[in-house]
Amino acid sequence: MSTTAKPPRRTAFFLSDRTGITVEMLGHSLLSQFENAEFEEITLPYLDTREKALATVRQIDERAKLDDGRPLVFSTFVNPEIRFVLDSANALHLDCFSIFIAQIEAELGIHSSPTVGLSHRAQDSIGQHRRIEAIKYTLEHDDGISQRNWLRADIILVGVSRTGKTPTCLYLALQYGIYAANYPFIPEDFNRMALPAQLKNVRSRLFGFTIDPLRLHRMRKERRPNSEYASVKNCQHEVREAEILMRREGIPYLDATSKSIEELATALLHEAKLERKVY
Amino acid sequence: MSTTAKPPRRTAFFLSDRTGITVEMLGHSLLSQFENAEFEEITLPYLDTREKALATVRQIDERAKLDDGRPLVFSTFVNPEIRFVLDSANALHLDCFSIFIAQIEAELGIHSSPTVGLSHRAQDSIGQHRRIEAIKYTLEHDDGISQRNWLRADIILVGVSRTGKTPTCLYLALQYGIYAANYPFIPEDFNRMALPAQLKNVRSRLFGFTIDPLRLHRMRKERRPNSEYASVKNCQHEVREAEILMRREGIPYLDATSKSIEELATALLHEAKLERKVY
Incomplete structure (x- = not known):
């Protein structure tokens, strides 16, 4: 050889x-x-x-x-x-x-x-049904747009916007039938340095993503160039505040920088001890 | 043995x-x-x-x-x-x-x-980026809610509601980075027996799902019991009209009854001759 x-x-x-x-x-x-x-x-x-x-x-x-x-x-x-x-x-x-x-x-x-x-095969119709219901739930509880049924969630991902919460939630729903919601922090959360009241009731299901601020800046810049939202200064501010908030509230979190969707999903399943059932 | x-x-x-x-x-x-x-x-x-x-x-x-x-x-x-x-x-x-x-x-x-x-691994950052953009596109073009950018689609799934279009689109986006939109037929489409004008421009990217009407009835009943929407008669009507419309418009379609999400996605990739790139 x-x-x-x-x-x-x-x-x-x-x-x-x-x-x-x-x-x-x-x-x-x-x-x-x-x-x-x-x-x-x-x-x-x-x-x-x-x-x-x-x-x-x-x-x-x-x-x-x-x-x-x-x-x-x-x-x-x-x-x-x-x-x-x-x-x-x-x-x-x-x-x-x-x-x-x-x-x-x-x-x-x-x-x-x-x-x-x-x-x-669809023979496993229970698994198929579970996955389809999980996808529906995840779509309805993406990006904090609905707060109707946090209690049904197996996991609720939190973090600043553009840390990979949505793809990870969809992966968990599609592959494992996990009901995965997500909630992006907004400036109000940082101002009062506390979780929204609805999230306090489901604290044990919260898991956070954080990210390197410069990486966040590069990703946001692509979507909204020259915006305050994408500026280095704002990205640094948001990430810092989010980490302080998560530590204060006792929310476990991991660094999503340079992790693939599969790696994020696996790390979550593992650390949040979710059932990993293959369909 | x-x-x-x-x-x-x-x-x-x-x-x-x-x-x-x-x-x-x-x-x-x-x-x-x-x-x-x-x-x-x-x-x-x-x-x-x-x-x-x-x-x-x-x-x-x-x-x-x-x-x-x-x-x-x-x-x-x-x-x-x-x-x-x-x-x-x-x-x-x-x-x-x-x-x-x-x-x-x-x-x-x-x-x-x-x-x-x-x-x-996220090392393959081009693949990762492509998949995330595809998911974003697919979410924005789910269920016909947006018609902003049909031309960007690699494929546009059509069919009556509850045939598995959304999970299949998400699977294609997540696994293969395919820009998959979907459009559910509405009564107006059947009344005039023609595609909406916007879809006529992208006819070559259309692909249809059909389904056994009784199976459709059972699935819809779960979401909206006792509704006209879920009734056997309405399901039979919608499926029949959709098939006539797809044949008339020359849209290839497949029977989604008792197929898993993976089987639907694979059949689509195969029959619509989409590039199947693994990330």
């Missing part, structure tokens, strides 16, 4: 007989461990017939001819026949299901029931 | 030194292939020190004593030292990274750069 002068460039295929969401995420994670290589990623879902599988083999073989090296193929096929067809492609084929399924079968002493795509 | 009378019950751990989102999704997918077994799923993210890893080993060993059989442990550890610690637990330990990383290294002829958690 040696480091070549030119970084390797390959095509990566993420293949599945269902949505391909799992294999796409896993394959992308794996490839992100190779910073010194470049990949063109192609997801092909619903490869559920022999004909589609054969067409995909041809597509992969074409790529193998055009690229420097043969493609990397990641797959999660539930149907072994489709998997076998893909094995004939000119590629490194890594099936991310079969290898583990065999070991789990041996461990449990039972056969798997290869029902295609159970994981992302 | 034999089928036992009593279904196996095990605890399943999803472990990671970062967010755990990838391993949680893959592990859950794998376990969903075992319909005849029951699993309690526990996700533990951020196991990034030897101390945390050792505490997790103790937690797993406790479970092994309490449960019928030893736990199943799925992991995506970037740090091999943490992985080795977990190998000492009384469990079937399936690391979902190492097995593939080795094969990719051999294929590419380079070593991986084990930077923890690159996949869900």
Whole structure:
């Protein structure tokens, strides 16, 4: 194994007989461990017939001819026949299901029931329903626009505007069915250095985001250039006041600077000890 | 391998030194292939020190004593030292990274750069920015409330209310950074049997959802029981009119009945040929 002068460039295929969401995420994670290589990623879902599988083999073989090296193929096929067809492609084929399924079968002493795509299926209608209700709740309780039902919230995010509260709430609702509300601090909160009365009743569900003031300034500037709102001075002031307020009220908070939506959501689930149920 | 009378019950751990989102999704997918077994799923993210890893080993060993059989442990550890610690637990330990990383290294002829958690990291600030902007756009163009910027949309979902347009749009924005707007048909659209003028200019980006009228009735009834809106007769009428309108206007549509949010999003990406870029 040696480091070549030119970084390797390959095509990566993420293949599945269902949505391909799992294999796409896993394959992308794996490839992100190779910073010194470049990949063109192609997801092909619903490869559920022999004909589609054969067409995909041809597509992969074409790529193998055009690229420097043969493609990397990641797959999660539930149907072994489709998997076998893909094995004939000119590629490194890594099936991310079969290898583990065999070991789990041996461990449990039972056969798997290869029902295609159970994981992302509406069969789990309770989970689906819960997630849709959580999204509805989260949309209705975004940005403090409604204060109708704080008590129903699993968590209420607070912080100055543009710290990532809305995307994080939506992620929690969509992925985990969590009822996530949010409330952006306003100048009145700082003036009286106290929470609004309605929030005091749900203090145990409050969690705060803070952020580096200069980063906040850059983000706000993009939306509203040359505004007092986006000025460095105002951003520094708001962040400082928000942190004082959160400490005074005993609200746990974390620094959202340079964290992705997934990292913010995970940190919240973890630190606020919310149930992390996969649907 | 034999089928036992009593279904196996095990605890399943999803472990990671970062967010755990990838391993949680893959592990859950794998376990969903075992319909005849029951699993309690526990996700533990951020196991990034030897101390945390050792505490997790103790937690797993406790479970092994309490449960019928030893736990199943799925992991995506970037740090091999943490992985080795977990190998000492009384469990079937399936690391979902190492097995593939080795094969990719051999294929590419380079070593991986084990930077923890690159996949869900804000380092990819372009992707993060794109997703946040897409969420903002999608929220502003949900439910036809704004018609300010249809031209910016990558896709505009149409259909009667309660067919899953909003959750699907949010999923597309959050996961793939797609600018997804939606427009619910209103009685006026059916009366004149034509699209609103603003939508005619963006016809190539329109995609429709339809649904089984009885399913629609059940869902609407929950939100607004005993309403004309939720009545079987009205649901049948709206669905019929919407399908006629979509066919007349040449809008491709799919049946959203009993599809999950992920399935709807995937079908859309696929059929509308939208770029499916993983962030």
